[in-house]
Amino acid sequence: MSEHERDLVSADADLDDRAVEGALRPKRLEDFVGQERVREQLSLVLRSAQRRNRAPDHILMSGGPGLGKTTLAMIIAAELGAPLRITSGPAIERSGDLAAVLSTLHEGEVLFLDEIHRMARPAEEMLYVAMEDFRVDVIVGKGPGATAIPLDIAPFTLVGATTRAGLLPAPLRDRFGFVAHMDFYFPEELERILNRSAGLLDVELGADAAGEIAGRSRGTPRIANRLLRRVRDYAEVRGDGRLTLDTARAALDLYEVDEKGLDRLDRAVLYALLRRFRGGPVGLSTLAVSVGEEPETVEVVAEPFLVRSGFIARTPRGRVATPEAWAHMGLTPPPDAAFGAATALFDEGGEPTGD
């Protein structure tokens, strides 16, 4: 598996994505597609703060890569008409790094702390106090003679982003007044995002082509925008530049991204599970060996999406294919095949768990 193939349906940003994402990001809340609930909640938080002429509560955004957290952070600052300062958990190695940022904030400024779950522990405690009391305790001196000098900082709004909300300590999570949970997007929403991006990239995108790309984008705007660019490349080199349904299909087939957004590795795993292990149950490492991959690669890279799409069920006895997996791969299950959903029900204590 070459890295590039995997990149195509990976939700993480690659260099190519970083280069264009700035241009494709919606700048205002009204242009932000989907996540209706989050948008409505957020709009309320921002408007009520503006009415009271106060900095809004701290906001935490949680959700998988490529779902729009950074985009939304920039929108929050724009909607407030406030300057945005950007830093990230990994950049804050010592509490002094954070103190330097916090003590230079201006009133009403928005501080975006990306990957907040990766911040160093001592800095975390400094952040609690800053969030709650707008104060930093600066330590002067060393050893027994060290003293903490409290320093007032300007009221600001912290916008934190994390792909792993579960890793945040409760005291930190509790200090956010609003938590936005970002979800995967519906195909119609991805189509709207694709149409908007096509306009910005100045390419002609047919409605059915947009539908085709949306369906293969794994519910993720970043992947949708990336597939759009690959289809554009194909249309420019092999066609007349217009993105039609046929071009979209041909391009995505060439890149081995199937109708459900599965790539070569995903399909290899499914195929092995169905053909070699008759649909399972089979252990993860056995399955991994049969496709020539490390168990970790299968577990981290391929399996989450296969489970989310309802193709594989994880049971205590191993991985089991669902009827949808057989259908998607165009195969007929043997009469004695174990099916994911049914097996899972009977696995704990031999009794059906449904009531």
Ligand SMILES: Nc1ncnc2c1ncn2[C@@H]1O[C@H](COP(=O)(O)OP(=O)(O)OP(=O)(O)O)[C@@H](O)[C@H]1O
């Ligand atoms: N709701 C949306 N409407 C339109 N475009 C979107 C939306 N959400 C995301 N995008 C597009 O998807 C791309 C990725 O979004 P973004 O960088 O905000 O994701 P992220 O959640 O911050 O990802 P990561 O966890 O990797 O930092 C951007 O180019 C942005 O234009």
Ligand SMILES: [Mg+2]
């Ligand atoms: Mg981001």
